Structure formats: C-alpha cells, structure tokens
Amino acid sequence: MSKFKLAMIQMAVGISKPDNLAKAVKFIQEASSSGASIITLPECFNSPYGTKYFPEYAESIPGGPSTEALSKAAKENSVYIVGGSIPEKDGDRLYNTCAVFNPKGELITKHRKVHLFDINVPGKIRFQESEVLSPGESLTMFSTPYCTIGVGICYDIRFAEMAQIYSNKGCSLLLYPGAFNMTTGPAHWEAIQRARALDNQVFVATASPARDENADYVAWGHSSVVDPWGTVISTTEEKEGVIYANIDLSRLEEVRKMIPVTKQKRYDLYQPATLALKKIRQDDLYDSH
Numbered sequence: 001m002s003k004f005k006l007a008m009i010q011m012a013v014g015i016s017k018p019d020n021l022a023k024a025v026k027f028i029q030e031a032s033s034s035g036a037s038i039i040t041l042p043e044c045f046n047s048p049y050g051t052k053y054f055p056e057y058a059e060s061i062p063g064g065p066s067t068e069a070l071s072k073a074a075k076e077n078s079v080y081i082v083g084g085s086i087p088e089k090d091g092d093r094l095y096n097t098c099a100v101f102n103p104k105g106e107l108i109t110k111h112r113k114v115h116l117f118d119i120n121v122p123g124k125i126r127f128q129e130s131e132v133l134s135p136g137e138s139l140t141m142f143s144t145p146y147c148t149i150g151v152g153i154c155y156d157i158r159f160a161e162m163a164q165i166y167s168n169k170g171c172s173l174l175l176y177p178g179a180f181n182m183t184t185g186p187a188h189w190e191a192i193q194r195a196r197a198l199d200n201q202v203f204v205a206t207a208s209p210a211r212d213e214n215a216d217y218v219a220w221g222h223s224s225v226v227d228p229w230g231t232v233i234s235t236t237e238e239k240e241g242v243i244y245a246n247i248d249l250s251r252l253e254e255v256r257k258m259i260p261v262t263k264q265k266r267y268d269l270y271q272p273a274t275l276a277l278k279k280i281r282q283d284d285l286y287d288s289h
C-alpha cells in the first residue's frame with residue numbers, strides 16, 4: 001500500500017477539557033469520512049499550552065479520559081490516530097506526550113517529547129518547559145501497512161539528528177504535532193519542516209493548534225505537509241480546520257534516485273567528527289557555568 005490520505009487537524013484548544021476532547025473526536029470523524037487513514041492532532045490538544053496548565057490537565061497514559069476518547073475514536077473510525085500531545089502524569093513526573101492508536105483502538109506507542117522547549121528571545125518570548133516537565137528518554141517510531149513513521153513533538157523538530165535517525169531506520173514520514181508561536185512561527189516553522197524533509201528526503205507533516213489571540217501562548221497555526229522534494233503540498237493559515245495530503249510513497253524513491261544523497265553519505269568522515277564536536281560543545285557548556 002504505497003498511497004494513503006493523511007489528515008492534520010488544526011483545532012482551537014480552549015479551557016474546557018471535555019470540550020477539547022469532543023472537538024478532537026468530531027474532527028477525527030470528519031477526517032475519516034473524507035478518507036484519511038492516518039490522522040494527527042496538535043500538540044497539547046486537551047489543554048491550553050502553558051506550564052501553569054500542565055499539572056491540572058495531566059493524565060496517565062493509558063487510563064485517562066483523553067486517551068480513552070482517542071482509543072474509542074480510532075476503533076469507531078478504523079483509523080490510525082497520532083494523538084498530538086497531552087500533559088502526561090507518571091508518578092511525580094509530568095511529560096509532554098503523544099499517544100498513538102491503531103485502527104483497533106490499541107495504544108501502540110507513546111512519544112514523550114525529548115527536547116524540552118526552553119528558550120529566551122529577549123523582548124519576545126521566554127518559555128521554560130523544564131520548570132514543570134521531564135524529558136522523554138527515547139525516540140519513537142511505529143509501523144503501519146503504509147509506511148514506518150517517526151514521531152517528534154514541536155521543539156523536537158529543531159534537532160536534525162533525530163529526524164536523520166528516523167529516516168536511516170526506514171521512516172518515510174515524520175509527524176510533528178507542534179505549537180510554534182508568533183515569534184518563531186513566521187521565522188522558522190516552514191523552513192524547518194522543509195529542511196527536515198530535504199535533509200532526509202522524507203515526508204514531514206505538522207499539526208498546530210489554531211491561533212487564539214487571547215490565549216497566554218498564541219500559536220502560529222500553519223499546519224502543513226511537505227514532500228521529499230521539499231515542496232509544501234498542503235498547508236493552511238491560522239484558523240481551525242483539517243488539512244489533507246494524498247501521500248504517494250513512490251515520490252520518495254523517485255527523489256532519492258534523482259538526487260542520491262542517502263547513498264552518498266560519508267559516514268566514515270562524520271562519525272569521528274560528530275564525537276569530537278559533541279565533546280567540544282560539552283566542554284563549552286561546562287566552562288560557561
């Protein structure tokens with residue numbers, strides 16, 4: 001099965017968790033009726049995005065109402081659901097976690113955001129997820145009858161190495177639920193998706209919450225799908241809605257044949273250099289403290 005329809009849901013997320021869940025389920029039904037087989041929700045779809053909200057909206061995965069709703073929706077509509085993310089509670093720790101369900105409604109994997117969003121752009125945006133969240137400790141891939149898929153959450157997309165590992169391990173599609181903001185969104189959101197797609201000659205897709213100008217954190221929106229040639233094949237602006245892309249996996253082989261960078265890699269040169277670079281960077285970090 002080398003062709004399928006992908007849906008990325010850009011939903012407006014509000015303060016009421018039950019309303020957010022009902023809306024996610026409604027959009028999943030709509031996407032499924034439109035023929036989508038793999039449906040992705042945005043980052044933090046059950047809760048407003050912000051460190052002050054995470055403890056209150058957090059749930060265990062599985063077992064909480066959000067993942068129960070997704071499991072039911074996956075089964076009823078017979079689709080894969082990549083469940084954006086929700087704040088997850090596990091013991092005394094909180095994570096930003098994406099739960100993935102197969103068409104039988106089974107939880108097949110979960111991805112805990114591995115790179116926490118800690119940035120400071122003076123006068124524009126300061127955000128420190130690490131004040132309340134812990135990072136995940138592993139990368140997350142899953143298989144479908146269509147292709148193998150790698151999952152990252154928002155800030156994870158900035159780390160080229162993660163995407164490269166996924167693609168080297170056979171992923172054809174990288175899915176990033178994400179919520180860029182009004183500073184980094186216009187500057188980096190599209191460029192970084194196209195970069196990850198071009199670096200690895202894979203499909204890359206993002207699902208953002210819709211923009212709410214009154215929220216504490218104003219999301220950029222612009223959910224998109226990029227093909228292995230780096231072309232944006234589906235996108236939107238800031239409003240709520242679902243975007244679709246007909247994914248034809250033969251495009252990946254076509255691009256890799258024309259520009260065979262995947263075969264031309266010089267790992268003999270990169271590996272020693274990467275290890276040396278890692279050491280230099282860590283020494284710098286150490287010196288600066």
Ligand SMILES: O=C(O)CCC(=O)C(=O)O
Nearest residue numbers: 117154155179180181184
């Ligand atoms: O990397 C960025 O600019 C935004 C990241 C972000 O919003 C997140 O990780 O939730």
